[in-house]
Amino acid sequence: MTTPTQPLKLYNTLTRRKDLFVPIxxxxxxxxxxxxxxxxxVHLGNVRTFLTFDTLFRYLTHIGYKVRYxxxxxxxxxxxxxxxxxxxxxxxxxxxxKIEPMEIVQRYTNDFHSVTELFNLLSPSIEPTATGHMxxxxxxVRVLIDKGLAYESNGSVYFDILQYNQQGGxxxxxxxxxxxxxxxxxxxxxxxxxxxxxxxxxxxxxAAPEHLMRWPSPWSNGFPGWHLECTCMSTKYLGKQFDxxxxxxxxxxxxxxxxxAQGQSIYGEEPARYWMHSNMLTVNGQKMxxxxxxxxxxxxxxxxxxHLLEQPYxxxxxxxxxxxxxxxxxxxxxxxxxxxxxxxxxxxxxxxRIAKTLTYTEADDVAVDExxxxxxxxxxxxxxxxxxxxxxxxxxxxQLFALLKYINMLYANQLQSAALxxxxxxxxxxxxxxxxxxxxxxxxxxxGSDAVLDGMLTLYREYKDQKQxxxxxxxxxxxxxxxxxxxxxxxxxxxxxxx
RNA sequence: GGUCCUGUGGCCGAGUGGCUAGGCAGAGGUCUGCAAAACCUUUUACAGCGGUUCGAAUCCGCUCGGGACCUCCA
Numbered sequence: 207m208t209t210p211t212q213p214l215k216l217y218n219t220l221t222r223r224k225d226l227f228v229p230i231x232x233x234x235x236x237x238x239x240x241x242x243x244x245x246x247x248v249h250l251g252n253v254r255t256f257l258t259f260d261t262l263f264r265y266l267t268h269i270g271y272k273v274r275y276x277x278x279x280x281x282x283x284x285x286x287x288x289x290x291x292x293x294x295x296x297x298x299x300x301x302x303x304k305i306e307p308m309e310i311v312q313r314y315t316n317d318f319h320s321v322t323e324l325f326n327l328l329s330p331s332i333e334p335t336a337t338g339h340m341x342x343x344x345x346x347v348r349v350l351i352d353k354g355l356a357y358e359s360n361g362s363v364y365f366d367i368l369q370y371n372q373q374g375g376x377x378x379x380x381x382x383x384x385x386x387x388x389x390x391x392x393x394x395x396x397x398x399x400x401x402x403x404x405x406x407x408x409x410x411x412x413a414a415p416e417h418l419m420r421w422p423s424p425w426s427n428g429f430p431g432w433h434l435e436c437t438c439m440s441t442k443y444l445g446k447q448f449d450x451x452x453x454x455x456x457x458x459x460x461x462x463x464x465x466x467a468q469g470q471s472i473y474g475e476e477p478a479r480y481w482m483h484s485n486m487l488t489v490n491g492q493k494m495x496x497x498x499x500x501x502x503x504x505x506x507x508x509x510x511x512x513h514l515l516e517q518p519y520x521x522x523x524x525x526x527x528x529x530x531x532x533x534x535x536x537x538x539x540x541x542x543x544x545x546x547x548x549x550x551x552x553x554x555x556x557x558x559r560i561a562k563t564l565t566y567t568e569a570d571d572v573a574v575d576e577x578x579x580x581x582x583x584x585x586x587x588x589x590x591x592x593x594x595x596x597x598x599x600x601x602x603x604x605q606l607f608a609l610l611k612y613i614n615m616l617y618a619n620q621l622q623s624a625a626l627x628x629x630x631x632x633x634x635x636x637x638x639x640x641x642x643x644x645x646x647x648x649x650x651x652x653x654g655s656d657a658v659l660d661g662m663l664t665l666y667r668e669y670k671d672q673k674q675x676x677x678x679x680x681x682x683x684x685x686x687x688x689x690x691x692x693x694x695x696x697x698x699x700x701x702x703x704x705x
Numbered sequence: 706g707g708u709c710c711u712g713u714g715g716c717c718g719a720g721u722g723g724c725u726a727g728g729c730a731g732a733g734g735u736c737u738g739c740a741a742a743a744c745c746u747u748u749u750a751c752a753g754c755g756g757u758u759c760g761a762a763u764c765c766g767c768u769c770g771g772g773a774c775c776u777c778c779a
Contacts (some may be wrong), residue, residue, distance in 0.1 A: 675739075
């Protein structure tokens with residue numbers, strides 16, 4: 207195991223600046239990401255967050271870290287509606303459809319997995335579920351009560367925020383909130399008599415008689431609070447304190463704030479050293495969310511059936527589209543932007559296909575082109591520089607296009623491989639393939655069978671030699687119908703992905 | 706209302722004090738049976754006003770616009 211040498215900087219929500227990433231125990235890295243609540247289909251906004259951390263996982267691995275990537279499935283505990291008197295989301299769906307809660311969980315977990323596969327998101331090292339960690343959660347509640355940081359009320363247990371701060375805690379430090387402000391804001395909403403303070407959040411909720419999902423506990427038959435599962439699962443698999451905790455911007459408060467308070471209280475240590483938050487995907491400037499009804503399902507995207515979509519877009523097009531922006535910026539979803547992304551992605555995909563076929567040819571009569579050598583070296587170095595700078599995939603992709611130029615030139619015989627020298631040639635080829643597939647997760651989307659295409663291409667060549675241009679055009683149409691174009695180069699004929 | 710983010714060329718989108726981001730679209734060229742692809746060249750910019758500075762898209766202030774969180778949310 208070589209020690210990673212890339213100086214990676216990550217924007218840390220805790221410090222509000224880009225911090226040099228130094229793992230607790232290099233080369234090992236612990237990464238925890240809040241996964242989906244499986245009560246409905248995941249939409250494209252959700253995908254953006256998982257894509258962000260997929261990229262982080264890939265890059266950390268690429269530069270030599272051994273990453274344990276934990277991404278949970280929330281299958282209980284989320285409340286519906288206002289405050290803590292709401293119903294469990296999964297339970298509510300189950301009642302609506304008259305099926306078992308775990309059937310709901312299974313259905314949407316399956317859907318989630320098919321979506322991650324669609325977008326080429328790598329599987330996490332561990333994918334724990336909240337229901338599978340009931341014992342740990344109950345134990346955590348007990349510890350908090352013992353420490354005087356939680357209290358029972360009517361069979362439910364709440365985290366005592368005022369007490370936490372009196373004991374030296376700093377509720378609000380992650381999300382940048384001031385406790386006094388929070389208290390002022392919530393004063394009016396009071397009406398939740400079970401709590402000592404409206405800010406207190408549920409660790410354990412007593413289940414109402416009609417509530418389907420319930421577990422026995424010392425306090426009541428009930429279910430755990432939403433924030434507790436992540437605390438229990440992250441620390442169980444990554445330790446009391448681990449390297450990186452990620453999630454969507456909208457989880458910063460209260461979810462992650464509560465996790466900090468819980469972890470600090472239970473273990474006496476801040477749970478994560480780096481907190482990362484990815485920004486929202488927007489539609490016409492507004493956050494994409496289920497509740498606003500402006501969300502796209504991945505399936506709608508691929509088929510182009512959503513009323514806001516003018517055409518289908520492939521998963522890799524979307525992946526490329528998202529990677530072209532920085533993860534901390536909002537990204538607006540529009541047809542025009544998607545169409546542009548589609549063309550950009552196709553060019554890169556062609557480059558990938560080509561790069562894999564390139565071979566080095568020695569030639570004594572070809573002069574070495576030092577300028578091009580330097581440009582290639584610089585593009586590769588700049589790619590790392592971009593990713594090291596808080597995962598700037600947008601700038602990274604710009605470097606990919608710089609490399610692409612040389613790959614295309616080599617392929618079209620506009621540049622001899624000998625002009626680069628074997629070392630640079632190999633670096634160019636290997637880097638491009640690794641950056642594309644390994645780091646950015648961008649792969650080719652094959653549309654036809656190679657054997658058939660090769661056959662058609664042979665025909666094309668024959669017709670061309672015989673100057674039967676009407677037939678030639680027919681073959682071209684055949685390719686075009688499959689989203690492919692024929693490339694006529696001086697030294698050879700091949701096909702390429704087209705829009 | 707409180708806290709915070711944001712406003713870049715036709716479109717998307719990087720960029721935090723001086724150096725061409727990039728993609729898409731547009732224009733011209735090389736190549737070609739014609740195209741396409743590829744490569745080369747190229748047009749359009751930093752919301753407005755004021756300030757700091759030798760110098761600002763980049764820092765500060767104000768104005769206007771957009772958004773997020775404060776309640777479930779990736």
